[in-house]
Amino acid sequence: MRKFILSAIAVLAFSDAATAQSFPSRPVTIIVPFSAGGPSDAMARILAERMKVTLGEQVLVENVTGAGGSVGVGRAVRSPPDGHTISFGHLGTHVANGAIYKLGYDLVTDLEPVALLPSNPMIIVSKKSIPATSLKEFMAWLKAQPTPATAGTAGAGSGSHIAGLYFENVTGIKLQYVPYRGTGPAMNDLVAGQIDMIVDQTSNSIGQVRAGNIRAYAITGDKRVESASDIPTVDEAGLPGFHMTLWSGLWVPKETPKDVIAKLNAATVEALNDPAVRKQLENLGLQMPPKDKLTPEALGAWQKAEIAKWWPMIKAANVKVD
Numbered sequence: 001m002r003k004f005i006l007s008a009i010a011v012l013a014f015s016d017a018a019t020a021q022s023f024p025s026r027p028v029t030i031i032v033p034f035s036a037g038g039p040s041d042a043m044a045r046i047l048a049e050r051m052k053v054t055l056g057e058q059v060l061v062e063n064v065t066g067a068g069g070s071v072g073v074g075r076a077v078r079s080p081p082d083g084h085t086i087s088f089g090h091l092g093t094h095v096a097n098g099a100i101y102k103l104g105y106d107l108v109t110d111l112e113p114v115a116l117l118p119s120n121p122m123i124i125v126s127k128k129s130i131p132a133t134s135l136k137e138f139m140a141w142l143k144a145q146p147t148p149a150t151a152g153t154a155g156a157g158s159g160s161h162i163a164g165l166y167f168e169n170v171t172g173i174k175l176q177y178v179p180y181r182g183t184g185p186a187m188n189d190l191v192a193g194q195i196d197m198i199v200d201q202t203s204n205s206i207g208q209v210r211a212g213n214i215r216a217y218a219i220t221g222d223k224r225v226e227s228a229s230d231i232p233t234v235d236e237a238g239l240p241g242f243h244m245t246l247w248s249g250l251w252v253p254k255e256t257p258k259d260v261i262a263k264l265n266a267a268t269v270e271a272l273n274d275p276a277v278r279k280q281l282e283n284l285g286l287q288m289p290p291k292d293k294l295t296p297e298a299l300g301a302w303q304k305a306e307i308a309k310w311w312p313m314i315k316a317a318n319v320k321v322d
């Protein structure tokens with residue numbers, strides 16, 4: 001019997017190694033759970049372009065949207081655990097959604113972490129027509145409105161929604177959320193003046209701010225973003241301590257062989273170390289993850305810590321999802 005068990009383990013180990021040897025055997029798909037044109041989509045496409053060089057196979061980006069990103073994550077969770085389908089996500093999809101939706105999957109036990117990706121602070125932006133030239137003036141305008149101002153989000157549980165809840169929490173200002181399938185389309189409506197504001201990922205707003213199409217009031221970090229150094233931090237602008245960084249990451253379904261995860265991690269790290277990729281991402285205001293936080297285990301530990309940090313506030317907000 002012992003011999004049988006040992007040979008079974010050997011066969012299993014061999015088949016895992018064989019899988020990893022031949023991985024990838026076909027194009028790899030990164031599922032981005034938000035619509036094209038938003039910050040998640042932009043980051044995923046920049047990374048995919050470079051990861052395909054290391055992996056030697058096409059790396060495609062598929063946008064699977066809905067329910068604050070939880071539909072796309074569910075699609076990835078239920079895909080074959082062979083490394084050819086990757087779940088792109090962040091604080092919203094892989095932390096907040098677990099406190100808001102009955103997901104039908106567990107964000108920790110049904111996924112394996114691959115690598116932490118760049119992060120960016122949020123930025124408080126409004127439509128151009130609002131007559132405020134500072135965060136204090138903007139907050140005064142918000143408080144003076146007869147009905148709550150409209151805030152674009154990528155759906156309940158998205159990063160832009162969590163940032164909005166946090167903004168309400170610290171200012172006492174009520175907002176009326178307008179959900180989109182991503183903050184790409186939300187930004188289109190902000191530029192068109194259809195909604196009042198977004199607490200957005202800096203990477204998503206920075207182009208429109210530079211073009212003068214929307215107003216920027218503050219960055220939710222303790223230091224200014226190098227590529228947008230004229231925008232003050234919340235500490236400088238009168239909302240001290242309203243700090244939030246939206247980090248992103250990659251995961252694969254549970255039971256994906258460790259050697260396959262290692263290959264995906266290596267391709268991700270190589271992309272993040274590529275000077276041209278770094279320049280593209282940093283120009284969007286994104287900050288690279290620390291080098292000692294790039295292992296799958298580091299992402300796993302970080303996700304668990306963020307769940308412990310954010311779930312109490314999110315659950316207290318009693319977000320209703322239809």
Ligand code: MLT
Nearest residue numbers: 038040158159160182183
């Ligand atoms: C969000 O959480 O707000 C999303 O990242 C927006 C997006 O990527 O479209």
